[in-house]
Amino acid sequence: MSDAGVLALLSDLDETEQSRQKADKAVQALAQESARGRTLFDAVHDAARGQALRSRELKESARQLRDPLERARLTALNAGLEGARKGDPVGKALVVMAEELRVLLARALDALAEHSAALSDVDREREQWLEQLGAARDLTGALFEKSRELQVIEAGAARALERLGAGVRRTVGTDPERARLLLRAAEQARALDESLSSLKAGPEEPELAAILEPLAKKLGREGGG
Amino acid sequence: MEPQVGGLLVRRGGARAFVSAEQARQIVAEPRISRVPGSPLGMALVAGRIVGVLELGSSTGALLVCELDGQLVACAGLVLERAGFFNKTPEGVWDSGELVPDLALDRLVKGAPRGEA
Numbered sequence: 001m002s003d004a005g006v007l008a009l010l011s012d013l014d015e016t017e018q019s020r021q022k023a024d025k026a027v028q029a030l031a032q033e034s035a036r037g038r039t040l041f042d043a044v045h046d047a048a049r050g051q052a053l054r055s056r057e058l059k060e061s062a063r064q065l066r067d068p069l070e071r072a073r074l075t076a077l078n079a080g081l082e083g084a085r086k087g088d089p090v091g092k093a094l095v096v097m098a099e100e101l102r103v104l105l106a107r108a109l110d111a112l113a114e115h116s117a118a119l120s121d122v123d124r125e126r127e128q129w130l131e132q133l134g135a136a137r138d139l140t141g142a143l144f145e146k147s148r149e150l151q152v153i154e155a156g157a158a159r160a161l162e163r164l165g166a167g168v169r170r171t172v173g174t175d176p177e178r179a180r181l182l183l184r185a186a187e188q189a190r191a192l193d194e195s196l197s198s199l200k201a202g203p204e205e206p207e208l209a210a211i212l213e214p215l216a217k218k219l220g221r222e223g224g225g
Numbered sequence: 226m227e228p229q230v231g232g233l234l235v236r237r238g239g240a241r242a243f244v245s246a247e248q249a250r251q252i253v254a255e256p257r258i259s260r261v262p263g264s265p266l267g268m269a270l271v272a273g274r275i276v277g278v279l280e281l282g283s284s285t286g287a288l289l290v291c292e293l294d295g296q297l298v299a300c301a302g303l304v305l306e307r308a309g310f311f312n313k314t315p316e317g318v319w320d321s322g323e324l325v326p327d328l329a330l331d332r333l334v335k336g337a338p339r340g341e342a
Contacts, residue, residue, distance in 0.1 A: 081233055088310050099308070099309060
């Protein structure tokens, strides 16, 4: 295999290893973030369930309020009926008072009904959120599982790269890292040789060129292998 | 000037009706109503007495106990609006410029469908 071929192979190997390391970091970050996301979803889910419990308690207290208010409304109607039976003017005051009370109680009952309806709306919305939250949590769980699979795949890729490195070592007859260093040194020597040659060719520094020329030749020989 | 009469305004379905204070005896929270096969009336226990119940609509949570020919009859399914004094006419009473007819309880009892035996 030519030097250029070996260098290209080693460069590809190098690039592949760097990519693998980046992928490894990305997969680890994905696993950590999806695990964190799942924890957050669980916390929100628990909070929503706690709120649902509180909402049930509020509904129960609204029901407990409604019953005596409804009975009081019936009592006011009975009082008005009693006043109406007594006739005008004897029962007039009772009718007026009972009607006043009935109107107030009716308002309180209407307000309570609105309160209960608003609670039911909140419950409905929360159930929808919980449904969506559950779907998002499942998705995060799936991401976590996928990241675990990717970690396994990445470990396989690392082993394959290691085997490939060993193959290259056998093929080029030397350690890939050493070969890489040697080839890089040769490249740099060639570059230095070219620089020295251009210096040597310059008309203004003949003395410096005379000093550098043997050095450039020596480096060029060693670097070019 | 029309004479004044005391009583109760109710709503049956979408229609308003008047029950005089002589006929309307008491309003109670709706108890359990038992069906009576072959009879137009149900039965309920009101203040320790068995009373026939005429169901005039879906439950509203209250029974209006009335006296009809010396007998107590409770009406279920009525929305009880308000008690007061109203101007009487031969057909009913005036309220807010509207003629509210009498409930005609006797006709309702006679016309009630009989429960299945």
